[in-house]
Amino acid sequence: MRFMVITKATAASEAGRPPATEEFEVVGAFIQEMVDAGVLLAADGLHPSTQGARIYFDGTTKTVVDGPFTETKELIAGFFLVEMKSLDECVEWFKRFPVLRPGDGERSNIEIRRVVQAEDFAEEMTAEQREAVERRDAGARFD
Amino acid sequence: MTTETHRAIETVWRIEAPRLVAGLARLVRDLGTAEELAQDALVAALEQWPAEGVPDNPGAWLMTTAKRRAIDQIRRAETYRRKVAEVGRELEESAPDIGTLVAEDDGIGDDLLRLVFVACHPVLSTEARTALTLRLLGGLTTDEIARAFLVPEPTVAQRIVRAKKTLAKARVPFEVPQGDELAARLGSVLEVVYLIFNEGYSATAGDDWMRPALCADALRLGRVLAGLAPREPEVHGLVALMEIQASRAAARTGPGGVPILLADQNRARWDQLLIRRGLAALERAEARAAGRPGPYLLQAAIAAVHARARHFADTDWERIAALYEKLAEAGPSPVVELNRAVALCMAYGPAAGLELLDQLMDVPELRNYHLLPTVRGDFLSRLGRTDEARVEFERAAALTRNERERTLLLDRAARARTPLPTPLPRPVDPPGHRHRAGTPLPPDNGPRKRREGPSSREKG
CATH class of the missing domain: 1.10.246 (Serum Albumin; Chain A, Domain 1)
Structure with missing residues (x-):
């Protein structure tokens, strides 16, 4: 099963301060360990929310609001896509995530979410629902 | 606690x-x-x-x-x-x-690599190698292996005990083979990994979830192996092949687990992340192959042609035909030739395919292989040679052991006058086809169900 593991923003990451050399190294080593074990599919970090935007949907009105966003701790700072046998395995792996930030008593968390894949639908979906998905997918652009 | x-x-x-x-x-x-x-x-x-x-x-x-x-x-x-x-x-x-x-x-990496080579040592039967690899490197329990391969748990447990005894008795050294021996031993390792993948890929709806999970186990093993032996092109080739085949998992079966042929698959459901990973692995393989591509690399390259085509009609059949030719050079096999004939038909028309097919008519391995007359019947019907097509479809119907397929073939024989477009059925390894270089026919070049293997053959 596939998981998205979300790391959260900190004051430092939102301020755009690049990680210290040491942090690059330990996180790099952790990533390498997951590559060696064949579990990591992708991993990326995100720029501070100053370089992002939000689109608010309210009925038919769409409002674009540029970053930064205020609720730092709830913001996404990066993500991993991993293939694990179970949530337990994913949890054990990411307990090893070397958090150097936030420090200064700031509390942070890593969020693990399971990625929905086709087989998750197989059982619950009715034939009509599946057909609807097929039709939607068929109409979708390839990439 | x-x-x-x-x-x-x-x-x-x-x-x-x-x-x-x-x-x-x-x-x-x-x-x-x-x-x-x-x-x-x-x-x-x-x-x-x-x-x-x-x-x-x-x-x-x-x-x-x-x-x-x-x-x-x-x-x-x-x-x-x-x-x-x-x-x-x-x-x-x-x-x-x-x-x-x-x-x-x-030297943990080296130790793991040694363990892989020992677990896949040729003194062991394929079943033993598979069980031992999943147990020692995949971290599966004997119960999970048994469920995945549809055999009783004691059988797997016994297989593993015996395998360890065999290794001890043969005094198999705990080392990575060197020189000429390396290629052959590596082949044995890759075979086991791909076999595990195929077993998972051939799982059907209603199977224990441990079966399809074998695909993930094999992929993980393959990726680990690529890290341990990064200079070996075939390791990357196998990883590429598995990543690309796995990318189609969501699109290859319809409601009720009915297989959907490659031509009919909804390509929007192909997993772009796995395709990208597969193409990257293929690049690594090609960079290391020094112009001498092995069978896994070539099969991955064929899979990549499909992966790059946004619609079935965009498929570069000329390239696929050329790749099948190289695959035949790397490991001659009538099944590969059969696939090449289909690619030639798609690239250059049925006459080109038929020409190659006619050379295969006397190959002993294909004598009772229903897909040969099926494909030939299809080519003939496209060429408007309807009477000959009918004879081929009837011959194919007589050869197949699958009831549903027989009905379809007899139906085509009856309607031989109406040329049908693809899809063609997926081929299966004919008995005795040891080298797994044969990729199935273009309609779905995913792996096919094996006739022999841990699930169907017991040695007690």
Whole structure:
């Protein structure tokens, strides 16, 4: 099963301060360990929310609001896509995530979410629902 | 003890077990003993961690604990031997120096690679290699392996015990083969990994979820292997092949598990992440192949042509036909030729395909192979040679053992006048086709159900 593991923003990451050399190294080593074990599919970090935007949907009105966003701790700072046998395995792996930030008593968390894949639908979906998905997918652009 | 701690320990154990067993096997030179020592470390963890908490570096804790026990065991054995033989001097010279052995902690990757080669050693049957690899490197329990391969648990357990005995008896050294031997031994490893993948890929709806999970196990093993032997082009080739085939998992079956042929698959459901990973692995393979592509690389390249085509109609059949030609050169096989004939038909028209097909008519391996007349019937019907087409479809219907397929073929025989577009059925390895270089026909070049293998053949 596939998981998205979300790391959260900190004051430092939102301020755009690049990680210290040491942090690059330990996180790099952790990533390498997951590559060696064949579990990591992708991993990326995100720029501070100053370089992002939000689109608010309210009925038919769409409002674009540029970053930064205020609720730092709830913001996404990066993500991993991993293939694990179970949530337990994913949890054990990411307990090893070397958090150097936030420090200064700031509390942070890593969020693990399971990625929905086709087989998750197989059982619950009715034939009509599946057909609807097929039709939607068929109409979708390839990439 | 709380169930959470228990679960955490079990999970840590599964993550660490392969490295643990690999490191210990180097120390004690025996797989069975290495596994026992690793198990002892697990027992120690179950006793201590609930009270003291899970250590910061659980892997290192387990390894230290197990190695301490290993050394105790070696010392006891040495003392015993010394007493019996009363020739301590000789022993001092031949016994490995415990200090150096324990200090060599950096070579975990090498240890894992050695373990892979031992688990896939050719003295073992394919079934034994598969079971041992999943158990020692995939971290699966015997029960999980049994469920995945649809055999009773005791059979798997026995297979593993016997395999370890065979390895000990044959005095298989715990080392990575060198020189000329490497290629052959690596082939044996890759075969096992791809076999595990195929077993998972051929799982059908209603199967125990352990079966499709084999695809993920094989992919993980393949990726690990690519890290351990990064200079080997075929390792990357196999990873590329598996990543690209796995990318179609969501699109290849319809409601009720009905297979959907490649031509009809909704390509929007192909997993772009896996395709990208597959194409990257293929690039790595090609960069290392030095212009001499092996069968896995070529099959991956064929899969990549499909992966790059946004619509079935965009498929570069000329390239596929050329790749099949190279595949035939790398490992001649009538099944590959049959596939090449289909690619030629798609690229240059049915006459071109038929020309190659006609050369295959007398190949003994294909004599009773229903797909040969099926494909020939299809080509003939496209050429408007309807009477001949009808005869071929009837011949194919008589050869197939699958009732539904027979009905379809007889139907086509009856309607031979109406040329049908693709899809063609997926071929299956004919009996005796050992080399798995044959990729199925273009309609879906995913792996096919094996006729022989752990699930269907028992040696008791």
